[in-house]
Amino acid sequence: MHTLFGENILSPAADQVPLPDPFELAFNLYPSASSDTPSKSSPPQNDWLTQLQKQAPTDGATSFSHGTQQGPPPRRKGNPRLLFMGLRRCGKSSVQKVVFQKLPPADTLYLEATNKIEKASMQSFMNFESAEIPTQLPVLSPEYEHATVFTNIGAVIWIIDSQDEYLTSISELLRVAVFLAENYPRANLEVFIHKTDGLSEEYKYDTFREVRQRVQDELSDFGYGDRAVSYYQTSIFDHSIFEAMSKVIMKLLPQLPAMETLLTKLCSTCRIQKAYLFDTVSKIYIATDTSPTFLKDYEVCSDYVDVIVDIKQLYGWLDAPKDAPKDGSQPQNEDPELESEGTQPKIEGVQPKSEASPSKSGSSQPKSAPDTNMLGESMVTFDKGGDNYMYAREISNSLSLICLMGQGSGPDKRKLIEYNVDILHDALLQVFKV
Numbered sequence: 001m002h003t004l005f006g007e008n009i010l011s012p013a014a015d016q017v018p019l020p021d022p023f024e025l026a027f028n029l030y031p032s033a034s035s036d037t038p039s040k041s042s043p044p045q046n047d048w049l050t051q052l053q054k055q056a057p058t059d060g061a062t063s064f065s066h067g068t069q070q071g072p073p074p075r076r077k078g079n080p081r082l083l084f085m086g087l088r089r090c091g092k093s094s095v096q097k098v099v100f101q102k103l104p105p106a107d108t109l110y111l112e113a114t115n116k117i118e119k120a121s122m123q124s125f126m127n128f129e130s131a132e133i134p135t136q137l138p139v140l141s142p143e144y145e146h147a148t149v150f151t152n153i154g155a156v157i158w159i160i161d162s163q164d165e166y167l168t169s170i171s172e173l174l175r176v177a178v179f180l181a182e183n184y185p186r187a188n189l190e191v192f193i194h195k196t197d198g199l200s201e202e203y204k205y206d207t208f209r210e211v212r213q214r215v216q217d218e219l220s221d222f223g224y225g226d227r228a229v230s231y232y233q234t235s236i237f238d239h240s241i242f243e244a245m246s247k248v249i250m251k252l253l254p255q256l257p258a259m260e261t262l263l264t265k266l267c268s269t270c271r272i273q274k275a276y277l278f279d280t281v282s283k284i285y286i287a288t289d290t291s292p293t294f295l296k297d298y299e300v301c302s303d304y305v306d307v308i309v310d311i312k313q314l315y316g317w318l319d320a321p322k323d324a325p326k327d328g329s330q331p332q333n334e335d336p337e338l339e340s341e342g343t344q345p346k347i348e349g350v351q352p353k354s355e356a357s358p359s360k361s362g363s364s365q366p367k368s369a370p371d372t373n374m375l376g377e378s379m380v381t382f383d384k385g386g387d388n389y390m391y392a393r394e395i396s397n398s399l400s401l402i403c404l405m406g407q408g409s410g411p412d413k414r415k416l417i418e419y420n421v422d423i424l425h426d427a428l429l430q431v432f433k434v
């Protein structure tokens with residue numbers, strides 16, 4: 001049988017400190033202050049960080065020049081925190097509540113203005129933590145104790161209302177960008193060009209281009225032209241907000257390169273068109289293969305995750321109360337194995353195989369998988385010939401592999417696919433240091 005993975009595919013090396021929390025970053029992955037050249041693990045765009053490391057004075061919240069310190073390197077502890085910022089009524093609360101608290105988008109019409117820092121969290125494969133900063137809070141002013149807000153921040157998400165006049169928002173965004181570059185260079189800056197629903201394609205494109213151009217030009221003038229800022233077009237009324245959040249969160253996972261390599265190998269060996277590792281509850285994907293991503297692929301896979309969750313609601317969850325609600329705060333989706341340092345992850349064999357495969361439309365041909373193991377597995381086709389189909393395999397209670405199968409991966413390849421997915425599953429266990 002054709003096997004997928006070589007022995008040495010997984011990184012980092014075995015003698016590294018285990019990372020039970022997927023978000024804990026060991027800062028020794030980065031070049032030390034004493035090194036003159038960037039290490040292999042540092043992409044060229046991060047060279048400026050190396051330079052800053054050499055210059056930066058050590059102060060508790062912002063320092064990362066640990067290279068000359070004794071003892072173990074400092075690590076980013078706990079869950080990564082996302083900060084939502086932007087002008088009034090740009091949609092900060094809406095994004096936070098729709099993504100993390102599963103509020104129906106239409107209900108955001110009735111949200112009240114935010115006057116204090118509002119936090120949200122969601123327990124799933126990862127524990128998401130986010131906070132919304134009210135516009136009127138002067139968090140950037142020197143008098144403000146900004147360490148309380150920005151320490152251990154993973155990413156700042158700046159939201160621009162594209163249906164409103166956005167020049168003021170851009171100038172505020174630039175203040176934040178410069179502040180982060182000077183004080184918290186490890187925090188990612190992500191810009192959501194938001195409320196794109198109802199805009200013409202041409203207007204959307206022009207707005208996107210203009211915002212990006214202005215920000216990059218101004219940042220260059222401030223001397224931070226090499227600071228990476230990412231831009232996304234988002235709306236809470238479609239899947240774009242989930243796709244954007246996936247990309248924001250993926251960047252914070254130290255295991256991402258290993259997961260991407262595994263999924264890319266799986267795709268090329270089994271002729272899979274696109275493979276996603278989904279956090280089942282939030283519908284945020286934490287990794288995908290390296291082929292281009294299209295919103296349509298994400299949409300169809302995300303809808304399939306919904307169907308799977310609905311079926312689990314009907315037939316019950318093996319490790320959790322059957323009547324648990326679907327939102328993010330319920331216990332059935334907790335993955336205690338990845339939450340505490342002392343607990344070993346156990347992400348194999350937690351779910352029985354789905355008895356019923358979902359049917360999406362009249363023309364779909366659901367098939368149920370044979371009973372060869374104890375993992376949740378299902379397939380659904382969306383053409384009469386059965387050549388195009390989706391394949392789902394649960395990796396854990398709250399992590400699912402969803403694949404869009406391409407030409408040449410028909411039913412005769414079923415055994416090969418199952419075999420390789422089994423290997424992927426084992427490899428993922430190693431990535432998360434079982």
Ligand SMILES: Nc1nc2c(ncn2[C@@H]2O[C@H](COP(=O)(O)OP(=O)(O)OP(=O)(O)O)[C@@H](O)[C@H]2O)c(=O)[nH]1
Nearest residue numbers: 088089090091092093094108109113114195235236
């Ligand atoms: N069309 C559209 N409207 C949106 C979107 N996101 C949010 N809104 C609307 O924008 C309005 C303001 O949303 P909020 O989430 O309250 O904005 P905010 O930034 O938290 O507001 P403050 O707390 O007052 O600063 C609400 O009426 C939302 O329904 C979107 O993607 N598209």
